[in-house]
Amino acid sequence: MKTYRYxxxxxxxxGRSFLEIVSARERILAxxxxxxxxxxxxxxxxxxxxxxxGVDIPSVIRAKxxxxxxxxIRGTHVGADLASxxxxxxxxxxxxxxxxxxxxxxxxxxxxxxxxxxxxxxPVVTANKGPLALHFNExxxxxxxxxxxxxxxRFSATVGGAMPTINVGVYDMPCAHIMRxxxxxxxxxxxxxxxxxxxxxxxxxxxxxxxxxxxxxxxxLDVEGWDAACKLVIITNTVLRQPCSLADVSIxxxxxxxxxxxxxxxxxxxxxxxxxxxxxxxxxxxxxxAPTPLSISHSFGQLTGAEMGVQYESDLYERxxxxxxxxxxxxxxxxxxxxxxxxxxxH
Amino acid sequence: MKTYRYxxxxxxxxGRSFLEIVSARERILAxxxxxxxxxxxxxxxxxxxxxxxGVDIPSVIRAKxxxxxxxxIRGTHVGADLASxxxxxxxxxxxxxxxxxxxxxxxxxxxxxxxxxxxxxxPVVTANKGPLALHFNExxxxxxxxxxxxxxxRFSATVGGAMPTINVGVYDMPCAHIMRxxxxxxxxxxxxxxxxxxxxxxxxxxxxxxxxxxxxxxxxLDVEGWDAACKLVIITNTVLRQPCSLADVSIxxxxxxxxxxxxxxxxxxxxxxxxxxxxxxxxxxxxxxAPTPLSISHSFGQLTGAEMGVQYESDLYERxxxxxxxxxxxxxxxxxxxxxxxxxxxH
Numbered sequence: 156m157k158t159y160r161y162x163x164x165x166x167x168x169x170g171r172s173f174l175e176i177v178s179a180r181e182r183i184l185a186x187x188x189x190x191x192x193x194x195x196x197x198x199x200x201x202x203x204x205x206x207x208x209g210v211d212i213p214s215v216i217r218a219k220x221x222x223x224x225x226x227x228i229r230g231t232h233v234g235a236d237l238a239s240x241x242x243x244x245x246x247x248x249x250x251x252x253x254x255x256x257x258x259x260x261x262x263x264x265x266x267x268x269x270x271x272x273x274x275x276x277x278p279v280v281t282a283n284k285g286p287l288a289l290h291f292n293e294x295x296x297x298x299x300x301x302x303x304x305x306x307x308x309r310f311s312a313t314v315g316g317a318m319p320t321i322n323v324g325v326y327d328m329p330c331a332h333i334m335r336x337x338x339x340x341x342x343x344x345x346x347x348x349x350x351x352x353x354x355x356x357x358x359x360x361x362x363x364x365x366x367x368x369x370x371x372x373x374x375x376l377d378v379e380g381w382d383a384a385c386k387l388v389i390i391t392n393t394v395l396r397q398p399c400s401l402a403d404v405s406i407x408x409x410x411x412x413x414x415x416x417x418x419x420x421x422x423x424x425x426x427x428x429x430x431x432x433x434x435x436x437x438x439x440x441x442x443x444x445a446p447t448p449l450s451i452s453h454s455f456g457q458l459t460g461a462e463m464g465v466q467y468e469s470d471l472y473e474r475x476x477x478x479x480x481x482x483x484x485x486x487x488x489x490x491x492x493x494x495x496x497x498x499x500x501x502h
Numbered sequence: 503m504k505t506y507r508y509x510x511x512x513x514x515x516x517g518r519s520f521l522e523i524v525s526a527r528e529r530i531l532a533x534x535x536x537x538x539x540x541x542x543x544x545x546x547x548x549x550x551x552x553x554x555x556g557v558d559i560p561s562v563i564r565a566k567x568x569x570x571x572x573x574x575i576r577g578t579h580v581g582a583d584l585a586s587x588x589x590x591x592x593x594x595x596x597x598x599x600x601x602x603x604x605x606x607x608x609x610x611x612x613x614x615x616x617x618x619x620x621x622x623x624x625p626v627v628t629a630n631k632g633p634l635a636l637h638f639n640e641x642x643x644x645x646x647x648x649x650x651x652x653x654x655x656r657f658s659a660t661v662g663g664a665m666p667t668i669n670v671g672v673y674d675m676p677c678a679h680i681m682r683x684x685x686x687x688x689x690x691x692x693x694x695x696x697x698x699x700x701x702x703x704x705x706x707x708x709x710x711x712x713x714x715x716x717x718x719x720x721x722x723l724d725v726e727g728w729d730a731a732c733k734l735v736i737i738t739n740t741v742l743r744q745p746c747s748l749a750d751v752s753i754x755x756x757x758x759x760x761x762x763x764x765x766x767x768x769x770x771x772x773x774x775x776x777x778x779x780x781x782x783x784x785x786x787x788x789x790x791x792a793p794t795p796l797s798i799s800h801s802f803g804q805l806t807g808a809e810m811g812v813q814y815e816s817d818l819y820e821r822x823x824x825x826x827x828x829x830x831x832x833x834x835x836x837x838x839x840x841x842x843x844x845x846x847x848x849h
Contacts, residue, residue, distance in 0.1 A: 319674035327666035471836040
């Protein structure tokens with residue numbers, strides 16, 4: 156049996172859900188994939204808890220469910236520098252899982268942690284799109300994305316959670332020339348746009364989404380289009396093989412004006428969505444994110460707030476569309492487990 | 503550079519299209535995948551042509567495009583026993599590609615060819631669902647589906663052409679318990695049902711589909727539901743990990759009575775489709791194929807005749823839907839190329 160001893164950075168909804176999923180599936184992991192996963196360290200913004208013998212997962216889950224920080228658990232290194240704690244684990248860790256929050260100003264803490272893990276030679280599974288959107292070239296140069304002998308870097312949770320956006324693009328469409336990608340990748344704006352189409356103002360729709368726990372206290376990342384743009388940058392660097400960064404994406408978010416457009420779209424049977432597109436212009440892909448009215452016959456014209464979609468049009472595989480419905484953080488944490496298992500079989 | 507010397511059995515639309523695709527992509531195969539594909543033999547129902555130095559592909563394509571059999575090319579072993587010709591190639595072949603026609607009475611010639619290749623220790627890529635639907639257990643026992651050290655057997659072209667039905671189910675949803683699969687996998691019945699919804703009788707719709715080259719001279723395989731059932735059997739054996747054969751599928755095809763149902767469905771805004779389903783009943787999957795009215799809000803309620811779809815509902819990944827549009831044999835031959843490339847990277 157292969158054993159991975161992992162350090163999980165980030166204990167928000169995705170990180171906690173990952174611990175729950177793995178705990179409940181020890182047997183199937185062993186039977187089906189000949190795999191044991193052992194958590195030797197966790198961290199949140201308050202500090203970190205490490206144990207080469209295995210962290211007591213139930214107590215961590217209990218604390219986080221009670222909305223307590225890791226610092227409330229005895230033995231936690233309060234406020235410790237993550238990178239050094241990670242280094243302390245020395246030979247007793249062999250995989251990093253990053254579920255830290257997105258930070259588009261530099262990408263930390265995920266960026267530094269990921270770089271350190273890859274440099275030390277062990278694989279990384281991340282659900283954090285920030286480091287990839289900001290530093291794709293550098294992280295690729297440290298990983299199997301540039302050299303198969305380097306440690307594996309997997310991030311299928313970053314582009315649509317459970318939706319296998321990256322895997323289908325990279326593994327299921329080899330040799331293809333992709334002419335066009337269209338994608339609805341941000342659930343928060345889908346829900347806000349749906350409320351606005353129903354007559355709410357931008358302000359009340361955002362407040363309602365915040366009340367439901369869908370929009371962040373600072374909704375900027377979602378409504379201004381940054382989240383969708385990050386995902387498009389990751390698709391473009393990997394599936395489309397065109398090096399790019401956020402600066403290459405023409406971004407328009409949603410705001411008060413979009414409310415009128417969303418209502419007008421509904422009147423004519425269309426649905427306004429924040430659509431991310433990559434279009435081949437003969438020499439390169441042009442990248443954009445913008446609110447776009449979609450007709451009911453469009454593949455994404457009927458998506459609900461809980462659904463995301465991506466569509467690849469290519470010369471070899473014609474048109475392949477993926478749609479995923481996801482109602483919580485489970486899909487993203489399951490995508491992290493998918494990556495861990497694929498790494499274990501060298502894929 | 504890795505070189506695969508392949509024998510391609512079957513030169514119908516899919517086989518010929520595969521040769522064309524590969525010829526046009528020699529450079530991208532070398533640059534991107536460090537891979538060279540060399541055709542050392544081809545066969546059709548008239549005989550086979552082998553050459554350890556490489557078959558002259560342009561002359562084969564020319565002959566087949568002119569609707570001539572392989573027997574018209576000098577050097578062809580006319581009417582030779584395929585298995586023995588194949589054996590003659592000895593050490594100069596290392597992969598079998600099977601694009602022979604589906605035969606549900608025994609599965610040959612694909613069944614014998616596939617068994618022989620696997621037994622001799624080299625990988626097989628097949629677009630022929632017959633051998634898999636009839637003999638899955640046996641072929642699995644000879645391949646990496648039961649033992650990773652055995653030769654790889656890949657067949658992504660058999661379940662929806664370019665649509666990565668099997669890959670998404672097997673690689674992108676690990677550890678999941680799938681509760682329900684719904685799939686529209688037969689394009690011919692989609693087109694016939696669409697014509698009948700528009701007012702045509704069953705007989706004229708079938709004749710029209712035959713005239714367009716969509717339905718076979720003997721349309722039985724499609725209209726009686728066998729084609730869809732074969733695909734469901736392959737999904738069930740691989741993605742759902744439940745051993746099964748065609749006898750385990752409750753099959754209802756389309757006929758004259760379905761014409762009335764298709765028209766009635768359209769009147770209430772629904773669309774009749776030949777739906778394949780697998781449903782977990784608490785202890786096993788129940789398998790069925792039947793004409794089913796789908797509402798416009800169903801993921802497959804708006805599929806056109808050129809589209810197929812598959813939807814997986816699971817505990818971990820919630821609902822993942824795949825839709826593929828395909829207007830010719832290109833998608834299936836591209837799926838064969840996908841399999842060849844994935845085999846080359848050990849996936």
